[in-house]
Amino acid sequence: MNDEWEEVSKDMEVFTVTNKDTLINHNIRLLSTKEGYPRLFFADLETPVCADGECRLAKIKIYWNLLGNYVGYGIDPDEPLTKFEHDPFDKEDYAKLHALLLDDNSVLRNREMSELVDEVPVSISKADFGAVDGISSATKKEIKESVVQGGLYSCYTLWHLVHGEVKKNISAYLQSIYTDSLNNYLLYSDYEDYQYYGLKKLPKEAFEKHFEQVIRIFEKTQPLIRTYILKKIPNNILEDRNNTEQFYRLFSRTDINTKTQLVKKAGSAHLIALEILSGFSSEMTKNQLKLYLEIFNENPENLTPLIKSNLLEAARSEKYAYNYLIKEFLNNKE
C-alpha cells in the first residue's frame, strides 16, 4: 500500500455509496494531511457475504488512492475474513485477496454472482451462449486461480465493492477539488497512475515547463504512457536539440511500440534525432528501419556523413537480419 497514510491527520466524510446488491450505504471518507492536502479515500465496511443462503458479516477497511484505484485494506485480527465452512483466511489468503483487488480487469468483473456457481459453464451475458472471443473454458480455471480457495463469495463481493460505484464517485469528487497544484502533486509523484493522470490533465502548452519531469516519467513508465507522451508532446519541443536528445538517447531502452513512434517522429524533430537513431539502426524491426530510411528518401539532405557511416556499419553487421535493406538503400544512394 502507498505510504501516504503516514502523513494523514485529517479525516472527513465526503459521500456515501449504496451497494446495489445489499442496499447498504457505505460512508466514504477522505484522508488529508494536516495542511489539508488530500491523500487517500477510505471506508470502514461491514458487508454481508452470502453463499447458498447463508450470510456472514465481513468487516474490512478499504483504502483507495486519489484516483479511486484500490491500494490496500485492513482487517481487525479479532474479526478475520472467513471462507467456506467459516474457516478464517490465512496469511496467503489475505495476500491473494490483495492481488485480486489490485487487478482492475479481474475475471470477476463482468460476472453476476449467479454465474459463479461451480460446474455450470460460465456464461457471461444475458444470452444463453457460453464462451466468447474473450472468455472461454479457460475462464473457470482462471476464476479459480484468482480467488481465495473456498472464499469465492467474499472475493466476489469485495472486488465489486472496491471497483464498483465508489470508483466513479471518487473520480467525480476529485474533479470537484481539482486544482493545478493538485495536478502537480500527481504529476511529480512516483506513482505511475498519478503521473498518467497528471499528464492527461496537463495542457500541451505546459509540457515545456514540465519537460524534465515528462522525460523522467518517459524513461521509467509503462509503454502505454510512453506512447501517450509521444503523441501529446507538441512538435516545437522536439525542435530543440537538447530536448530531442533526451528522448532519443533512451531509444534502446524503450519498448518496441515506443521505438516505432520515436522513428515516426524523427523526421519532424531536430536533426539530432536522425543521428542518434542511426546508431541504433541495427536494433530496429524491419518496418521501423523502412520508416527510418524513408525519411532520407524524402529529405536526402538529412543523410549526414555521420548517419551514413553508422548505416554502413549496421549494413556490415552480420548479426542484423535486415542489413540487406540498408545495403539496398545505400546502393541506391550511390
Add this chain to the structure above:
Amino acid sequence: MKEHYIMNRTNNSMAFYKAKKVMLLAMSLIIFSQARAQQVLIEAESFIDKGGWVVDPQFVEQMGSPYLMAHGLGVPVKNASTEIQFKKKGTYHVWVRTKNWVPGDWEAPGRFRVMINGKELKTTLGTMPGWSWEYAGTTAVKSKKVEIELVDLTGFNGRCDAIYLSQSEEQPPNDIKELAVWRQTKLGETTAPEKEETYDLVITGGGLAGCAAAIAAAEQGLKVALIHDRPLLGGNASSEIRVHTLGIYGKFERILKMIDTEHYPNGSSEAKIDQEKRDRNVKSFKNISLFLNWRAYDAVAKDNLIQYVDARHTATGERIRFKAPRFVDSTGDGWIGFWAGAEFSYGRESVDTYGEAWDVWGELWSPEEADDFVMGSSVLWQTEVLKQPQIFPEVPWAREVAGDHSAIAGEWYWEFSRNDLHQIHDAEEIRDHMLRAIFGSFANAKKLEENKNHKLQWVSYLVGKRESRRLVGDHIFTFKDVQEYTKFPDSVVMEIREIDVHFQRNLRDASQPDFLSKAIFYKTDKYYIPYRSLYSKNINNLFMAGRNFSCSHIGLGGPRVMRTTGQMGAAVGFAAVLCKKYNVNPREIYTNHLKEYMELIESQQWPEN
C-alpha cells in the same frame, strides 16, 4: 503510409495487387523459348503432388503469389513433386523463390532442397531474408520429361513460391513490381482473364457472412457466385481456423443454423463436424456456384459501379472474370472495396471522432489521438497427450519471441498486434511471429517432466484476423449506437453480446510476452445495426458484410462475432434480391423500398413458439 483516416485507395497500395501471377497451363508450367536460351518457370502451388506441403494463398497481395509451405510441426513433410517437359536438353541454372522466415543468428528454420530426377541439388534453400530468388545450382537435363521434387529438411515452415530453370545466367528480378512485370511479360499473360461468367450477385469471401449472403440470395432465386480462397467454407469458423460462432441469430435463425457452430473451445477439433454441415448446406443450392480455392485479385469500378471481379485459382493459376450488377465484399479485409476505390478506414479513431470514450479504460479503449493499435490476429493450436514420451526439437529461432513463456495450448488471447505492423500488409510476419510464439512456448513446456508425453497435434497456418479494413457506408456504426440502443428504421441486425475490445498485455507491462492480449468487456442490452452500414457510400453497387462492414474501431468490438456477421450477410442477401426485382442499387432499397425490405426480413423470423 498512414491509413487510419478514411481514404481512397492510394497509388502506393495499387502496386501490391497489381503484382499479378503467371497463368499456368494445363501442365502446370510455362515453357518459353527465347532466341538464345530455354527457360522454364514452375509455380510451386501447381505441383501435381503436393506431398505434405500446403498451399498458402494468404499473402498474394504482398509477396506476389500463393506458395507451398512445409507446415510439419517440426517433422519434415513428404516431398512435393511434379513433372515437366523440356524442349531442349542441356545444362540449366536453377533458382528458387523462397525466404528465410526467421533471419538471425541461428540456422534458418525452414530449410529445404530441390531434387531433379531423383538427384538432390546440394544447396540448401530458405536461407536468405526476405522473399528472393535463391540460386540452387545447375542441373543437366538429359531427357524431355523431368521430375522435380521439394525436399523439406526441418518441418518448420520452409516455403517455396516458384522454381525457375534457365540456360541463361540471368537471375529473375527480386523487386516485387519488376517481378510482377517479369512474370507477366515473359509469359505473355493477357491483362484480362479469357474466361468470363455472369451472375446476379458475386460474393467474395466465404466466411460466415459470405455464406449467409449466398444462401439468402439463392433461396430467393438469385444466381450467385461465391468466391472463396480456401477449400473449406466458414473463414474463421472453418475447421482450418476453428473459432466457434458467438452472438444471436437475430431474424435469421433458419439460415444461420445451416452454417454456424456448436459451442466448443476455440481450436477444438470438433469444428470438423460443423464444417461438414456448412459445406453440405451451401453446396445443396443449385444456384450457388461455388468457387473454392479461388482468390479474387482485382475489382474495377467505372463511374462508381464495379464492373467485374477477377479471380484466380490458388493452385492452377486459371483465371475468371466475374460480372454482375451487384457485388458483396465479405473478405474480412475489404479487398473488393479497396480495389474498386471504396472509402475505407483502418486503425483506431480518436476518441472525439465519434464520441466513444469510456473513462475507466481511457487510452486502452479509445485514444485521444488516432493510431494503429488495432486488435490483433491469432493462430490457434492444440496438443495431445500420448502414451509414449514425445520429442520436440530445439527451436533457437523462436526464443526471441517466446522468451521463457511455456504453454501446452493456445486460446483466443494468443493474439498479436504491434504499431509498426499492418494487419494486412504485414500479415505474413504476424502469422510467422505467432508460429514462433507457439513453437517456442511449446519447446519451453517440453523441457518440463510433466509434459514429456505432449505432442503438437495441430497448429493452424492460417492467421485468424479480427480487425483490418472497414469499408465506409452511409452509416458508420459506433459505440454510441450501442450505448444509446439506437433503433433505426432499417435495423436489420441485432445483438446482445457484450462488446469486447482487446489490447496487448505488453502495453501495460513491458515484461509480458508481446503475443498475449487481454479483453475489455462492455455489457449491453440489445442493440441494432442499420442496413445503411452494409453498403458502400461511394461504390454504388457494393454491399459489405462481416467484419469489414461500416463501423468504427470500437463499433467493431461487438458485432465482429460470427453469428452477427452472419446476420449481416443474410440481410445483404435479401437486399440483393430486391435490388434485382426493381433493378436498383443498394442505397435505393433504403430510400425507396424499405417497407418491403423490412417485411421480407421480418418474414424470415421463425414463428413464435
